[in-house]
Amino acid sequence: MEAVLPFVIGVLYAAGTFLMLRRALARILIGLALLTTGTNLLVFTAGGVIRGRPPLIEGDSERLTGPYADPLPQAFILTAIVIGFGVLAFAIALAYRTLRDAGTEDTDELTNSEALPEERA
Amino acid sequence: MELFALVGAPFLVAAAAPLIWRLRGPLRAAAFVAVPAAAFAWLWVAPSGDERAELPWVTELGLRLVFELDGLSRLFALLITGVGAVIAAYTPSYFGKKREGGWFAAAVFAFMGSMLGAVCAANVLTLFVFWELTSLASYALIGFRHTDASARESALQALFVTTAGGLAMLAGLVLWGQAAGGYDLADLLSFDLRSHHRYPAVLALVLAGAATKSAQVPFHFWLPNAMAAPTPASAYLHSATMVKLGVYLLARFAPALGGTEAWTAAVGTLGGMTLVTGAVLALTTRDAKRLLAYTTVGALGAMLLLVGLDTPGAAKAAAAFILAHALYKAPLFLAVGAIEHGTGTRDLGELRGLAGRMPATCAVAALGAAGMAGVPPTIGFLAKEAALEAADGPFPEALAFAALGVGGAGFAAAAALVGLLPWLGRASARARSAHEAPFGMWAGPLLMAAAGAAAGLLHPETSLRLVSPAASAIAGETLQAKFAFWHGWNAPVMATAASLVAGAALAVRWDALRPALAAATAKPGRLRPEAWYAAALAAVRRGATVTVRALQHGKLRWYIATSLAAGLALALLPMLRSDAAGLSIPKAEWRVYELAVCALIVVGALGAAATRDRIFAIVCLGAVGLGTTLVYVIFSAPDLALTQLLVDTLAVIVFVLAYYHFPRALPQPPRRTILRDAAFAAAVGGFVTLLLLGASAQPARERISAVFAERSLTEAFGRNVVNVILVDFRALDTLGEIAVLAAAGVGVYGLLKLRRAREEE
Numbered sequence: 091m092e093a094v095l096p097f098v099i100g101v102l103y104a105a106g107t108f109l110m111l112r113r114a115l116a117r118i119l120i121g122l123a124l125l126t127t128g129t130n131l132l133v134f135t136a137g138g139v140i141r142g143r144p145p146l147i148e149g150d151s152e153r154l155t156g157p158y159a160d161p162l163p164q165a166f167i168l169t170a171i172v173i174g175f176g177v178l179a180f181a182i183a184l185a186y187r188t189l190r191d192a193g194t195e196d197t198d199e200l201t202n203s204e205a206l207p208e209e210r211a
Numbered sequence: 212m213e214l215f216a217l218v219g220a221p222f223l224v225a226a227a228a229p230l231i232w233r234l235r236g237p238l239r240a241a242a243f244v245a246v247p248a249a250a251f252a253w254l255w256v257a258p259s260g261d262e263r264a265e266l267p268w269v270t271e272l273g274l275r276l277v278f279e280l281d282g283l284s285r286l287f288a289l290l291i292t293g294v295g296a297v298i299a300a301y302t303p304s305y306f307g308k309k310r311e312g313g314w315f316a317a318a319v320f321a322f323m324g325s326m327l328g329a330v331c332a333a334n335v336l337t338l339f340v341f342w343e344l345t346s347l348a349s350y351a352l353i354g355f356r357h358t359d360a361s362a363r364e365s366a367l368q369a370l371f372v373t374t375a376g377g378l379a380m381l382a383g384l385v386l387w388g389q390a391a392g393g394y395d396l397a398d399l400l401s402f403d404l405r406s407h408h409r410y411p412a413v414l415a416l417v418l419a420g421a422a423t424k425s426a427q428v429p430f431h432f433w434l435p436n437a438m439a440a441p442t443p444a445s446a447y448l449h450s451a452t453m454v455k456l457g458v459y460l461l462a463r464f465a466p467a468l469g470g471t472e473a474w475t476a477a478v479g480t481l482g483g484m485t486l487v488t489g490a491v492l493a494l495t496t497r498d499a500k501r502l503l504a505y506t507t508v509g510a511l512g513a514m515l516l517l518v519g520l521d522t523p524g525a526a527k528a529a530a531a532f533i534l535a536h537a538l539y540k541a542p543l544f545l546a547v548g549a550i551e552h553g554t555g556t557r558d559l560g561e562l563r564g565l566a567g568r569m570p571a572t573c574a575v576a577a578l579g580a581a582g583m584a585g586v587p588p589t590i591g592f593l594a595k596e597a598a599l600e601a602a603d604g605p606f607p608e609a610l611a612f613a614a615l616g617v618g619g620a621g622f623a624a625a626a627a628l629v630g631l632l633p634w635l636g637r638a639s640a641r642a643r644s645a646h647e648a649p650f651g652m653w654a655g656p657l658l659m660a661a662a663g664a665a666a667g668l669l670h671p672e673t674s675l676r677l678v679s680p681a682a683s684a685i686a687g688e689t690l691q692a693k694f695a696f697w698h699g700w701n702a703p704v705m706a707t708a709a710s711l712v713a714g715a716a717l718a719v720r721w722d723a724l725r726p727a728l729a730a731a732t733a734k735p736g737r738l739r740p741e742a743w744y745a746a747a748l749a750a751v752r753r754g755a756t757v758t759v760r761a762l763q764h765g766k767l768r769w770y771i772a773t774s775l776a777a778g779l780a781l782a783l784l785p786m787l788r789s790d791a792a793g794l795s796i797p798k799a800e801w802r803v804y805e806l807a808v809c810a811l812i813v814v815g816a817l818g819a820a821a822t823r824d825r826i827f828a829i830v831c832l833g834a835v836g837l838g839t840t841l842v843y844v845i846f847s848a849p850d851l852a853l854t855q856l857l858v859d860t861l862a863v864i865v866f867v868l869a870y871y872h873f874p875r876a877l878p879q880p881p882r883r884t885i886l887r888d889a890a891f892a893a894a895v896g897g898f899v900t901l902l903l904l905g906a907s908a909q910p911a912r913e914r915i916s917a918v919f920a921e922r923s924l925t926e927a928f929g930r931n932v933v934n935v936i937l938v939d940f941r942a943l944d945t946l947g948e949i950a951v952l953a954a955a956g957v958g959v960y961g962l963l964k965l966r967r968a969r970e971e972e
Contacts, residue, residue: 091805091845096903098809102835104896105816107775111768111888114877116870118767120819120828123862127839130855132899136906139846141800145916145932146849147924154920154932159847161932162916167851168937169948175858176955182869183959189873196877197767 102128115195126174137163214264214278221324232313243299251292279333282680287330297655304651322348352444362439380420425457429740442548466687478519483614485512490621495729527692528597530681538663539582545656546576549648564638568645571653578660580630590666599703623714812838
């Protein structure tokens, strides 16, 4: 499966990029979520992967011994997953608010950043 | 140490200038004059040995501030501080009670410091920095009347022309410094550049810098336009000092760059053409200030011509002429300023019979004009004789001789137009209401103009103290310059006499000649260098408009595409160029359920991208999240799996809640757009895949996690190493993460709640 993961991640990036290039905010956000997941997997894979050796210290041992999964990328990715969700939630709220105020989710129409809501109509 | 004080003190005065300006009466002038006068006195008595001062600046880049004072530097420094002292005394009277005078003085003193730094620099990078500082000061002074659009335009023109040349010069100096292995003047001058293959490029680039700064053809147009500056600035920057920097540069480099046919041909031709152009154009304008500006252009051409001739005699003439020109041209400018002050005009056609009304200014103008025309006993006469003597020979000197003769006639005519005609005859309407300028506006200029005559009369002393040391630096060998008022009936004397007669004739017939001369020199638009400048500027503006239109199109998705494409290009280049081990597909164990997980992610991602149904897209996103969770499970990351599962569940819920309110899908874009975007997306995905395959081809690195594996239990008392890293070893990161989450939470709350508050209104 290690051999396939780079291609899987490539597909995630391609799908995410394609969605980011859409006009509708709703699809752009899905693309953002895919890119976030893809990036986490990218870091995970680039750090090297191993089966069945989680970085947990056994009951009678004082330290990690033998081959083990690298804990550092995992710690980074854990942070990244949580922050990624925070960003996504904020983006969704922003899109929702934009839709309510501007009446459209079409980014091609969301070009007049200076105008007040009542002027946009 | 003294040299740092010399360069630094004017900057300190500049900083304090607006405060000094509040002083009353003579105290104000005295406070301004003090520093340049003290500097002048120190330079006058300074030991003739070469002073040197050094200060590390950016040591990592080998940048140092190095100053040295040799004969050439000293001559220039004396001119800068001497003329500077006169300007400092003149400025308070010129501006009177106007507040803006303080800012003007600040700019003038900043210029004085920059100029001193430039001529004392013994490192070409130091030289470049101060060189550009003088351009900035000149910009501020030309555009000083900033409410006047044409003044702003002239300031910008001068800045663009001189800094473009400055950049070319920098390129040339870097090429030279790289070849010589150092940027100190000593490194550059001792390196044998003439036989190096970079010589033509360095010569051309340095020449470009000198030609723009010293207003040589075809860059001469900026100098007359620079007359928008207040008169003291015109006298100081645009005649006596700054514009001579180009001459200084070439004189400084003459020992290393000169001595070739290319040097003589390029520098000599440039100077000769400029000399004739300036002398002729001077006679086409009635504005006294522009007239003087054109003669300055011509004089700068003469200096370049002499530097280009590259003989000991020419070096002596160049040094003498640099001195003479400053001593007659600055007083003439200041006299014109006084005339404008007293009569309200500087139109030569309206000025007649002023002598009785403004006797002191008349004396200044007459003495200055004597220097410009080259009448004995001024130093101007001696310099002109020396120049003609240096050019007295067969081709190519004969050409220079002719150019100097024509230029001499032009200068003599211009001298008569400014120094004689406005003062003689019956008083014109303007002259009848004229009044003499205040003491501060004529005392300094008179002193300077008188110094021009004294320097001629006391020529052995002048030569010993000023001209010979400077000429030695230009020629690169020790010279003893000798001057004499009478050499017998030789060619230079005949030429001088002839040019004086011709000049007088031109001046007498000027009213009739001027329109014809103006018409003859008015070139069609395309041939005017100023039109080239305008065209270049317009091209830059068009290019900027096209670029901005292409990049700032206001469409989000194109911004994303542009950014991604630029990032991709930047990342791909080093990847293609690196000689890394290439790509490798990792050794693989194949298990059916693992492939099923991969298939789940791939199908989910493609489904999310392909569908236009929002709810189905969210379902696909959920599938991708589930597959990712399973990848983390398979590859020994239980914490990641738990978190991913939780977050993905939440994400799906939030998406569904939000998208419930979203309108139906937008209309489908044309098929072509979809294919184009898909191709671009595939390129991005392919790049990521290549990146990963390349990464796995790299040899295994030593892991820094060993420390965590070792100490997790013994020092932090935790068996789950990932958790220990997060809450102990890198707890500060986690605190930051929590802060980001809290900010996002507040943001979401605000976005949802504020809407309600407004709707209630």
